[in-house]
Amino acid sequence: xxxxxxxxxxxxxxxxxxxxxxxxxxxxxxxxxxxxxxxxxxxxxxxxxxxxxxxxxxxxxxxxxxxxxxxxxxxxxxxxxxxxxxxxxxxxxxxxxxxxxxxxxxxxxxxxxxxxxxxxxxxxxxxxxxxxxxxxxxxxxxxxxxxxxxxxxxxxxxxxxxxxxxxxxxxxxxxxxxxxxxxxxxxxxxxxxxxxxxxxxxxxxxxxxxxxxxxxxxxxxxxxxxxxxxxxxxxxxxxxxxxxxxxxxxxxxxxxxxxxxxxxxxxxxxxxxxxxxxxxxxxxxxxxxxxxxxxxxxxxxxxxxxxxxxxxxxxxxxxxxxxxxxxxxxxxxxxxxxxxxxxxxxxxxxxxxxxxxxxxxxxxxxxxxxxxxxxxxxxxxxxxxxxxxxxxxxxxxxxxxxxxxxxxxxxxxxxxxxxx
Numbered sequence: 001x002x003x004x005x006x007x008x009x010x011x012x013x014x015x016x017x018x019x020x021x022x023x024x025x026x027x028x029x030x031x032x033x034x035x036x037x038x039x040x041x042x043x044x045x046x047x048x049x050x051x052x053x054x055x056x057x058x059x060x061x062x063x064x065x066x067x068x069x070x071x072x073x074x075x076x077x078x079x080x081x082x083x084x085x086x087x088x089x090x091x092x093x094x095x096x097x098x099x100x101x102x103x104x105x106x107x108x109x110x111x112x113x114x115x116x117x118x119x120x121x122x123x124x125x126x127x128x129x130x131x132x133x134x135x136x137x138x139x140x141x142x143x144x145x146x147x148x149x150x151x152x153x154x155x156x157x158x159x160x161x162x163x164x165x166x167x168x169x170x171x172x173x174x175x176x177x178x179x180x181x182x183x184x185x186x187x188x189x190x191x192x193x194x195x196x197x198x199x200x201x202x203x204x205x206x207x208x209x210x211x212x213x214x215x216x217x218x219x220x221x222x223x224x225x226x227x228x229x230x231x232x233x234x235x236x237x238x239x240x241x242x243x244x245x246x247x248x249x250x251x252x253x254x255x256x257x258x259x260x261x262x263x264x265x266x267x268x269x270x271x272x273x274x275x276x277x278x279x280x281x282x283x284x285x286x287x288x289x290x291x292x293x294x295x296x297x298x299x300x301x302x303x304x305x306x307x308x309x310x311x312x313x314x315x316x317x318x319x320x321x322x323x324x325x326x327x328x329x330x331x332x333x334x335x336x337x338x339x340x341x342x343x344x345x346x347x348x349x350x351x352x353x354x355x356x357x358x359x360x361x362x363x364x365x366x367x368x369x370x371x372x373x374x375x376x377x378x379x380x381x382x383x384x385x386x387x388x389x390x391x392x393x394x395x396x397x398x399x400x401x402x403x404x405x406x407x408x409x410x411x412x413x414x415x416x417x418x419x420x
Contacts, residue, residue, distance in 0.1 A: 018147050019089065025144035026083040032137035033076040040070035046133055054300060057257060058131035060200065060385065060399060063122045066189065068198030075115070079141065082108045086148065095168045102152055102170060103178050109145035110182025115189055116142045199405050201398040204381040210390055212247055222247050222280065224390055225376050229369065231280055236366075237315045237322050239270045240278030246414045248277070249390035251284045251374050254307040254329050255300055258399040259387040263330040265403050273416055281326070282370040283308035286386065290364070291371050293384075303338045305367070310338075310345050312366055313357035317349035324348060 036059070039046055049055040058064065064071055081104065088101035116138040123130050153168045154175045211223045220242060222231040231249065233242040250266060252259040266279055285304035288294040294301075307329065315322040325348055329335065336344075346354045357363065377395050378384040385398040392413035400406055410416040 016091075018151055019086065022144045022147040022151075023083065023086050025140040025147075026079060026086060029079045029137050029140045029144065030076065030083050032133055032140070033072050033079055036072035036133060036137070037070060037076050040064075040072055046131075049131075049133075049298075054129045054298070055131040055133065056298075057129045057300075058123055058127055058134060060258070061127055062197055062200060062399075062401070063119070063127070063193060065198065065200060066192045067196040068200075071119075071193075075137075078108055078111060082112065082144070082148075089151075099153075099168055099170065102168075103174075105148050106152065106175060106178040107180075107182035107185065109148050110179045111185045111189075112141045112145045113149075114182070114186035118186075118190060199400070199402075201396050201400050201405065202381070202383055202385070203394050203396050203409065204383075206380075206390070206393050206395060210247070210249070210392060222249070224249070224373070225380075228376065229373055231282075233278070233280065237281040237283075237311070237319075237326070238278050239266060239281060239323070241275055242278060244275050244278035246273075246277045246392075246416060247280060248392070248410075248414070249280045249282060249373075251282050251370060251377070251386065251388040251390075253284055253286045253301065253304050253386060254311065254335050255302075255304040256286060256386050257300075257334075258385075258401075260330055260333070261399060261401045262387050262406075263326075265400065265406050267327075268403055269406055269410065272418065273410075276416060277410070277414075282373065283311050283367065284370040284374045284386070284388075285367065290367050293371065293375055303335070306338050307335060307341060308367055308370075309358060309363050310341055310354075312363045313354055313360070314345050314349055316357040316360055316362060317353040321348040 036046070039059070046055060046059060049059065066074065085101045085104045085108070089098050089105070093101075119134065120138050123134070152170070152175070154170050155172050206225070211227075212220065218234055220233045222233060223229070224231070233247065250262075252263070270277055270279055285291050285308045286294055286298070286301040287304035288297045290305035290308070297304075311322070311325060311329065314325045325345055328344060329341065335341070342354075349357070373390075374384075374386075374388060377388050377390070377397070381395060381397065383397050387397075387400075389396040389400075389409070391409050394409070394413045396409055400409075407416075407418050411418075
């Protein structure tokens with residue numbers, strides 16, 4: 001019996017090409033998940049996926065993580081395991097090794113098939129955005145496991161006792177048991193994403209705390225980055241009263257979907273703390289027309305500069321109308337057309353006053369200052385995600401989609417506590 005289990009099992013020539021193809025597909029999946037894992041660990045962005053692009057929307061979503069861990073890391077381990085196991089099914093291997101390899105392949109294949117289907121569905125149904133890198137990995141993974149499960153030696157009812165096929169055969173009941181392990185792994189994956197969500201924003205310390213100078217007055221200013229930037233509170237768009245005890249800064253873009261998620265939360269915490277908190281709102285367009293940091297503007301951010309100019313022009317023409325324009329801009333899932341936004345802005349402040357404000361060089365100067373603040377933030381913490389918040393002695397970058405996360409930042413950096 002022992003000598004029989006070590007006997008090599010020759011594979012028909014017709015079976016070699018499917019397995020070779022499966023290995024090639026798994027190699028692509030390993031390379032793809034390795035690239036995405038490297039991006040996650042280094043805080044970079046995928047090639048062609050600028051901040052808030054369609055693929056960035058997927059890679060920065062809550063569904064790209066499991067309990068705070070980038071999903072690409074466990075995915076890389078699974079694909080590496082499958083890739084290695086696929087080589088142990090080679091005909092040159094002893095039958096015992098091949099059989100153990102197939103037993104390992106089964107749960108991993110079920111896990112890959114289920115998770116790929118899960119993530120593809122999330123992209124099309126929930127996120128309504130598609131990441132080409134993710135789809136390449138999922139497509140290769142699904143194709144590879146389909147081949148592997150098709151070639152798996154389950155049962156082999158026609159094999160004769162004592163032959164190599166019989167020594168390799170896996171009883172159907174045994175195969176089902178191992179496949180159930182993959183189903184359990186899939187439930188852990190999906191359950192962890194649904195119930196173990198962790199914050200995805202990054203908090204880093206400022207070189208020096210943001211300082212308010214002087215005391216509340218018409219000349220009140222907020223100094224950041226060791227005084228490199230002086231934000232005159234009364235001259236800038238703001239949520240709340242300029243005389244509020246605590247000030248924070250919000251860098252946003254009207255075309256940034258994470259900024260749209262955060263906007264309602266900022267309004268909520270400002271109302272919650274009233275005169276204790278004011279939020280300086282600085283539009284920072286992610287479009288190359290007015291932002292030298294953007295070398296190629298993603299489709300999602302076309303017209304970002306025009307939206308930012310309109311917002312600042314409304315503030316310049318009539319500060320009291322800004323909050324209404326701001327709310328109107330953020331109340332839809334995506335920005336309204338530029339002409340419609342300009343028409344609405346004209347209705348709020350008057351067409352002539354709007355045109356005068358748009359022609360004021362202050363608007364362009366302010367946008368360039370906002371870009372410079374963003375650039376300084378991003379270089380100091382090596383992360384250019386949006387939106388960005390400057391809160392006391394800290395900078396927060398990336399998506400914030402729960403009010404408890406925002407309250408935690410205010411409590412830890414400004415000492416503001418919510419009522420129990």
